[in-house]
């Protein structure tokens with residue numbers, strides 16, 4: 001009697017199994033997907049595209065440091081006011097808010113391109129009241145782009161921004177330099193940032 005009941009239960013359940021399963025292809029799909037993933041990993045050259053879900057959180061972080069997708073970006077600003085910087089002086093931004101790729105050197109103010117490519121730079125100076133700050137993007141000692149910030153006789157501090165796009169080779173050196181001194185700039189309102197496209 002009990003045995004009969006058991007057999008009946010199993011039969012009914014198996015019958016239900018087949019009928020109730022809403023996506024009979026899902027199991028096959030999973031099996032196929034698993035083998036695709038394994039093949040992908042076995043092939044090796046697309047290793048970083050073969051990740052499975054359990055590694056998703058690590059993925060974005062390691063993606064940033066991926067050999068083929070290295071992010072280069074920095075954002076720095078002045079900590080101290082700069083007064084009377086002479087022509088050709090380099091502006092050293094002491095506060096580093098971001099330095100992905102370690103291109104920016106805080107002790108020299110020089111950004112060294114970790115890899116070749118197209119880079120975007122922009123910088124804003126806040127000229128001292130009634131004074132000026134003539135700064136330029138300098139690439140390997142050459143002035144490339146000019147930010148003519150002249151407050152003249154006004155009674156306000158004047159912010160001036162400039163953006164430029166340059167093609168750099170690995171190891172090229174970039175900084176903000178004064179093209180006509182003296183330059184006078186207010187501390188944290190003066191900043192410099194850049195990134196590789």
Ligand SMILES: *[C@@H]1O[C@H](CO)[C@@H](O)[C@H](O)[C@H]1NC(C)=O
Pocket residue numbers: 037038041052053054055
């Ligand atoms: C998926 O991730 C887990 C955890 O990291 C790992 O143990 C497993 O081997 C991975 N599977 C494949 C196919 O890479």
Ligand SMILES: *[C@@H]1O[C@H](CO)[C@@H](O)[C@H](O)[C@H]1NC(C)=O
Pocket residue numbers: 105106107108
């Ligand atoms: C920054 O530049 C200085 C002077 O050239 C050098 O001694 C120092 O090692 C550099 N720092 C980094 C992190 O590269």
